[in-house]
Amino acid sequence: VTTTSESTHQEFPAVDRVAxxxxxxLLRAARAHAAARPRLLSRRGIIGSIVAVALVGTPASLAGxxxxxxxxxxxxxxxxxxxADLEPLHPVTGVPTEGPGAPVAVTMxxxxxxxxxxxxxxxxxxxxxxxxxxx
Amino acid sequence: MPPQGSAEHxxxxxxxxxxFGPFYEAHFRDVLRYLTRRSSDGHTGLDLTAETxxxxxxxxxxxxxxxxxxxxxxxxxxxxxxxxxxxxxxxxERRALARLGLEPPPVDSETEREIxxxxxxxxxxxxxxxxxxxxxxxxxxxxxxxVIEELPYREVARRLSIxxxxxxxxVSRALRTLADALEQRPIRxxxxx
Numbered sequence: 197v198t199t200t201s202e203s204t205h206q207e208f209p210a211v212d213r214v215a216x217x218x219x220x221x222l223l224r225a226a227r228a229h230a231a232a233r234p235r236l237l238s239r240r241g242i243i244g245s246i247v248a249v250a251l252v253g254t255p256a257s258l259a260g261x262x263x264x265x266x267x268x269x270x271x272x273x274x275x276x277x278x279x280a281d282l283e284p285l286h287p288v289t290g291v292p293t294e295g296p297g298a299p300v301a302v303t304m305x306x307x308x309x310x311x312x313x314x315x316x317x318x319x320x321x322x323x324x325x326x327x328x329x330x331x
Numbered sequence: 332m333p334p335q336g337s338a339e340h341x342x343x344x345x346x347x348x349x350x351f352g353p354f355y356e357a358h359f360r361d362v363l364r365y366l367t368r369r370s371s372d373g374h375t376g377l378d379l380t381a382e383t384x385x386x387x388x389x390x391x392x393x394x395x396x397x398x399x400x401x402x403x404x405x406x407x408x409x410x411x412x413x414x415x416x417x418x419x420x421x422x423x424e425r426r427a428l429a430r431l432g433l434e435p436p437p438v439d440s441e442t443e444r445e446i447x448x449x450x451x452x453x454x455x456x457x458x459x460x461x462x463x464x465x466x467x468x469x470x471x472x473x474x475x476x477x478v479i480e481e482l483p484y485r486e487v488a489r490r491l492s493i494x495x496x497x498x499x500x501x502v503s504r505a506l507r508t509l510a511d512a513l514e515q516r517p518i519r520x521x522x523x524x
Binding site for chain 2: 208210211214215219221227228229230
């Protein structure tokens with residue numbers, strides 16, 4: 197038994213009729229929904245969703261882990277005194293003494309070395325560097 | 332051999348919906364025949380065909396091929412997916428049709444019979460019946476329990492007093508025998524892949 201498209205047209209008028217009905221309906225709907233797409237997300241939509249989830253979800257998860265906390269509770273200081281001394285360093289400043297715009301000398305603030313509260317006897321003199329001792 | 336210009340029409344339909352018409356006309360009968368044979372029902376075959384073309388229209392931007400063979404294969408992949416969904420769920424889905432606001436054409440019993448004649452369902456049923464008669468009683472019984480009565484393999488094995496792997500092997504061998512026999516017949520069809 198063989199069937200060809202040509203014989204189908206002659207022998208199956210009802211098939212031709214439903215084919216034509218569906219074609220007319222389909223094209224009418226096609227014209228009305230020229231830009232319609234399947235409801236499934238397109239590739240671009242999927243990528244966009246992943247990016248959106250990453251943007252929204254990641255900070256939340258990181259924040260939950262305490263990454264963004266300015267002072268996470270889990271950090272403990274070995275030396276409590278050192279924590280109190282954590283202040284921003286002041287930049288070295290100086291004032292020109294002579295000649296506007298062309299200073300010839302700069303007055304430096306005295307350099308103060310802060311005590312290291314965790315180093316025991318911080319006043320003890322440092323041992324001389326090798327090769328620098330007096331003969 | 333797929334109709335000439337099929338891929339071109341499908342691609343053009345992205346910008347010009349009217350171009351979907353020639354694409355539909357070129358493939359309607361092949362798709363209807365395929366889906367009617369696989370669902371063993373003219374009405375279901377037509378409904379699945381309508382859903383397939385509605386889905387093809389909605390997905391036409393996704394066609395990446397260039398040849399008419401690729402266009403036909405793309406369409407049949409959609410048809411096979413619709414069929415698989417129907418067979419799995421046991422009911423028709425009309426998602427794409429609903430999205431386009433479409434209904435499949437109404438089908439009276441006479442039209443349904445004609446669609447089944449068009450798909451040569453009677454010949455296929457007769458051929459299957461003849462080949463079933465040619466199977467050994469053991470294979471025929473396994474096939475009937477599994478395919479016709481849709482029993483799980485465990486139950487097939489229990490009723491035939493054999494192990495489950497043996498039941499699977501019998502059904503598999505019976506289906507292979509039927510498929511080989513149908514391959515030799517003129518109702519064999521060529522599905523684009």
